[in-house]
Amino acid sequence: MSEDSLVIYEAQMEKIDAAIQWxxxxxxxxxxxxxxxxxxxxxxxxxxxxxxxxxxxALLAGSFASTRxxxxxxxEPEFSVLFHQGKKDHIHISLVNDATILAVIFDDRTTIGxxxxxxREAGDKMNEIFAEPPPEAEKSAIDGExxxxxxxxxxxxFGG
Numbered sequence: 001m002s003e004d005s006l007v008i009y010e011a012q013m014e015k016i017d018a019a020i021q022w023x024x025x026x027x028x029x030x031x032x033x034x035x036x037x038x039x040x041x042x043x044x045x046x047x048x049x050x051x052x053x054x055x056x057x058a059l060l061a062g063s064f065a066s067t068r069x070x071x072x073x074x075x076e077p078e079f080s081v082l083f084h085q086g087k088k089d090h091i092h093i094s095l096v097n098d099a100t101i102l103a104v105i106f107d108d109r110t111t112i113g114x115x116x117x118x119x120r121e122a123g124d125k126m127n128e129i130f131a132e133p134p135p136e137a138e139k140s141a142i143d144g145e146x147x148x149x150x151x152x153x154x155x156x157x158f159g160g
Contacts, residue, residue, distance in 0.1 A: 006036050006099045008130075013043065015129045020045040020102075023122035027115045029106040030089070034126075035060050036100055046105075060093060060103050083112060092116060096123045097130060 008016070020032050024046045031046025033053060039061035044053050063082065071079045082093040092104045092115045102123060106115050 006042075007134075008042065009134050012129050012132060016126055017043055017045060019122045019125040019129070023104070023118045027104065027106065027118040028110040029104045029115060032102060032104045033057060033060070034096070034100055034102055037061055037064065037098075042100065051105075056103070060101055063093065064095070064101055081116070092119060094119050094123060096126050100126070100130075102126075 016034065020034065020043065023029070024032055029046065031044065031048045031051070033044045033048070033056065034042040035057040036042055039058035041053050041057040067082060068078050071077065078095070080095045084091045084093075089105055089107050090112070092106070092112065094102050094116075096102050102119055104115055104119055
């Protein structure tokens with residue numbers, strides 16, 4: 001597995017979704033997206049029906065990549081938070097860790113301070129979840145499936 005690979009198990013995903021839902025509720029945001037740095041959407045919560053979340057995920061990752069270069073040019077290792085203010089909707093984008101980005105879309109019902117506070121707390125919670133060892137049941141199921149597939153392929157090759 002390459003360093004850029006991000007593996008999230010189902011039990012972890014449920015906890016991540018719960019942390020994001022909690023953040024949306026507390027911050028009074030419209031929706032949130034968790035994206036990997038390669039631009040793949042990991043999960044989305046809230047009112048995302050009117051958004052092209054796949055395109056948004058790719059653009060968010062690209063935005064952070066270009067911002068990383070801007071940071072480097074001004075002597076910073078990286079900027080960890082971006083904020084874009086629109087007429088009615090705003091977006092707060094923050095790094096959760098080296099592999100993931102959390103984007104939160106909100107309007108004037110809340111403040112950037114509230115969004116920032118709850119994003120930080122949700123990010124801390126997600127980092128705890130990412131640090132958890134893989135659930136044994138899922139790890140065993142994956143290992144078992146791999147073993148069955150490998151045995152079947154070996155039998156096919158050697159006529160077993």
